[in-house]
Amino acid sequence: MLIKKPAAIRPSEITSEKNYLNRRNFIRAGALLGGSILAPSAMSAVVPDKRGAKLAGIRKSRFSTDETPNSFEDITTYNNYYEFGTGKSDPYKNAQDFDPLPWTVKVEGHAEKTGTFDFADFIKPFDLEERIYRMRCVEAWSMVIPWVGISLAEVIKHFRPTSKAKYVAFETLNDRKRMPGIRRGSLDWPYREGLTIAEATNPLPILAVGLYGQVLPNQNGAPIRLVVPWKYGFKGIKGIVRMRFTEVRPETSWNMAQAREYGFYANVNPNVDHPRWSQARERRIGAGLFASKQPTLMFNGYGDEVAHLYKGLDLRRNY
Numbered sequence: 001m002l003i004k005k006p007a008a009i010r011p012s013e014i015t016s017e018k019n020y021l022n023r024r025n026f027i028r029a030g031a032l033l034g035g036s037i038l039a040p041s042a043m044s045a046v047v048p049d050k051r052g053a054k055l056a057g058i059r060k061s062r063f064s065t066d067e068t069p070n071s072f073e074d075i076t077t078y079n080n081y082y083e084f085g086t087g088k089s090d091p092y093k094n095a096q097d098f099d100p101l102p103w104t105v106k107v108e109g110h111a112e113k114t115g116t117f118d119f120a121d122f123i124k125p126f127d128l129e130e131r132i133y134r135m136r137c138v139e140a141w142s143m144v145i146p147w148v149g150i151s152l153a154e155v156i157k158h159f160r161p162t163s164k165a166k167y168v169a170f171e172t173l174n175d176r177k178r179m180p181g182i183r184r185g186s187l188d189w190p191y192r193e194g195l196t197i198a199e200a201t202n203p204l205p206i207l208a209v210g211l212y213g214q215v216l217p218n219q220n221g222a223p224i225r226l227v228v229p230w231k232y233g234f235k236g237i238k239g240i241v242r243m244r245f246t247e248v249r250p251e252t253s254w255n256m257a258q259a260r261e262y263g264f265y266a267n268v269n270p271n272v273d274h275p276r277w278s279q280a281r282e283r284r285i286g287a288g289l290f291a292s293k294q295p296t297l298m299f300n301g302y303g304d305e306v307a308h309l310y311k312g313l314d315l316r317r318n319y
């Protein structure tokens, strides 16, 4: 496989302003014709090879919340990314020198299309969307984050999973030279996560490649990480290098570490407490020292979109 060095991406490959305007005209023409031909756009996702660079051609999403997003500073200095240390400011401090490119994503298992793809090729077939999501950590704090990413459902469809594919499993880069937290233990590496195929093909999850309209910072999981807004933050695996379609439920890192405390589903649920603390309320990061905690919503407020996935499932046992 030929891996194109990110520096070799020519400006002509990036969605030009002209294309963007043409697309807008096309949409307007569609609207004049009765709005019935809002065809899928022909945009292709491109992420520049430059820290902090602005992303072009981002579509807004109807799934975004209108709550005020947290500041860029909150989102990029208060993180969980154990590969770079267990303290909340460790990822910010220790991931600065990490160079996430070149990067490859391996797709394997029960799918018609599999292989190893350079990051740029992996995201290219998809649209870049902004999704402003409420995020709720199992530690009972929350944020609102303006992600930029590609629809996971579209990615799954693209690889054409077979009928044997019941789950999709993800793995993070496991590089002890570049990730100082790995040398210190704390979890069984690589970091692992997984979703059922029904969850993964729901319209809400994205693979994020940016936030606040710019390239995803290292501490938030560059170059590509999962975002599942109705589940506790730990499902949002960062620095993904591998996706595998499986027939059996995959092992997941926090479940492996503490099965009694962290289940496979990890749906945000104010009615099912963590064995050591309540999940009924949450502290919104950045709200100020004297702000009171706010109630946590079932499925983090995304029940209309996802409650049907768990019909008939005892959520007390399947936490």
Ligand SMILES: Nc1nc2c(c(=O)[nH]1)N[C@H]1C(S)=C(S)[C@@H](COP(=O)(O)O)O[C@H]1N2
Binding pocket: 075, 078, 079, 080, 081, 082, 083, 136, 137, 138, 172, 191, 219, 220, 221, 232, 233, 234, 235, 236, 237, 238, 239
């Ligand atoms: N590879 C990896 N992914 C990870 C983690 C981690 O330690 N390693 N922590 C998880 C947890 S517990 C949370 S709350 C979110 C935090 O994402 P953020 O720092 O971008 O807000 O990342 C998740 N993804």
Ligand SMILES: [Mo]
Binding pocket: 080, 137, 138, 139, 232, 233, 234
């Ligand atoms: Mo978390």
